[in-house]
Amino acid sequence: MPAATWPCPSGYAAHAVIMGPDTGSRLLIVPALFDEGHKLRRFTLEVMRRLVGAGLGCVLPDLPGLNESLAPLEAQTPETWRGAMAAAAAHFTCSHVLAMRGGCLVAPDLPGWFYAPLAGANQQRQMLRARIITAREAGREETQDGLLAQGREQGLELAGYRLGAAFLQSFGALVPEAGNQISTISQDQLGGAGLWMRAEAGENAAQADALAAIVAVALKGQG
Amino acid sequence: MQNDTDDLLRAVLTDVLGLKPGQAAGFTAQTGLFGALPELDSMAVANLLAEIEDRMGITIDDEDVDGDLLADYGSLLGFVAARREAA
Known part of the structure; x- marks a missing residue:
């Protein structure tokens, strides 16, 4: 190609x-x-x-x-x-x-x-949910709000993607x-x-x- | 309206799993999903749930999503039907 x-x-x-x-x-x-x-x-x-x-x-x-x-x-x-x-x-x-x-x-x-x-919120929600499902299978309880709060401070790995704090501060509000x-x-x-x-x-x-x-x-x- | 839940759910699974037309008709309550289908990883489950929410007009709480909910077709159908009744 x-x-x-x-x-x-x-x-x-x-x-x-x-x-x-x-x-x-x-x-x-x-x-x-x-x-x-x-x-x-x-x-x-x-x-x-x-x-x-x-x-x-x-x-x-x-x-x-x-x-x-x-x-x-x-x-x-x-x-x-x-x-x-x-x-x-x-x-x-x-x-x-x-x-x-x-x-x-x-x-x-x-x-x-x-x-x-x-919308950014919908894409983000899917990725957060995938992470929560994976965590639950491993015996850890996580929530969307908790993960987002953490991610907006120090970044977050979602569905294999390492996203920075600045990314998470703005992505969810995009339409x-x-x-x-x-x-x-x-x-x-x-x-x-x-x-x-x-x-x-x-x-x-x-x-x-x-x-x-x-x-x-x-x-x-x-x- | 609840009576079409079974058909709608089979249609969602057909689209998400890329099944051939009619293949999902062979699903029984005991047909295994999460854990039984290697392609149904956590991202695929998140996609599946979003599509169910969209097409059925329901909201699924994260707390309700665990291995039991998606263990087999029967458990998922039972959950979705109950959610639609409550909606």
């Missing part, structure tokens, strides 16, 4: 998957966050392949601290992620954005689409802000259940077709 590096404000080498032409409309794809990012990785790439088939360029950068990124996750905040995505959009001269799920919370200021956007240049694509428009909820990552060609078609048709319509 064609990859490139770009000057990420984190100071660490940052990778991006590059597909399709670098002229005309070019989409910055902001990946879903944490576990959902893994679950949706293949789906995201399948959507990109279809967009390239429609003649569109796509760039999928890593968020600092996630996927292949070597930047320490603990040092990241939603603001550093938003800055990194804006830097990627500028470097790769992206004209539009397609943000997936929690990625909508850190999308740069470009026209485009939010796919099944997720997707789809301004008038953003169209929201709901899961209902794709048919079937979202692949992010799968216990094991899966794929769905029909859903990838549907998501890519919504974006490609709208972009082609803009000429």
Whole structure:
């Protein structure tokens, strides 16, 4: 898969998957966050392949601290992620954005689409609950409020992700802000259940077709 | 409305576990879940519960979530049905 590096404000080498032409409309794809990012990785790439088939360029950068990124996750905040995505959009001269799920919370200021956007509180709640379940199996009792209070002071490991205090101080209050240049694509428009909820990552060609078609048709319509 | 709890729950499990259509129809009360299905780890359980809450319009307290609740299909169905009745 064609990859490139770009000057990420984190100071660490940052990778991006590059597909399709670098002229005309070019989409910055902001990946879903944490576990959902893994679950949706293949789906995201399948959507990109279809967009390239429609003649569109796509760039999928890593968020600092996630996927292949070597930047320490603990040092990241939603603001550093938003800055990194804006830097990627500028470097790769992206004209539009397609943000997936929690990625909508850190999308740069470009026209485009939010796919099944997720509030920070909901994503955080899932991760806290996963930790509580694991702790209970090990005979430890933890609560969401207790964990959050601790995390906002000294950081917290959630579902295998070491999050910094600054991250936890702001992430839970974030809601997707789809301004008038953003169209929201709901899961209902794709048919079937979202692949992010799968216990094991899966794929769905029909859903990838549907998501890519919504974006490609709208972009082609803009000429 | 409670009568569709069984169908709804099988549909959620189908989507979360990526089962083939109809496969969840073979679940009995004794079909093991947490501990029996390796892919059902704690993150997957959190996803499963969120989806149940969403589709059934109920709230599940963290205190209620333990190995017993998810031991088998029967225990999960019993819990969800009781929650829907109370809602």
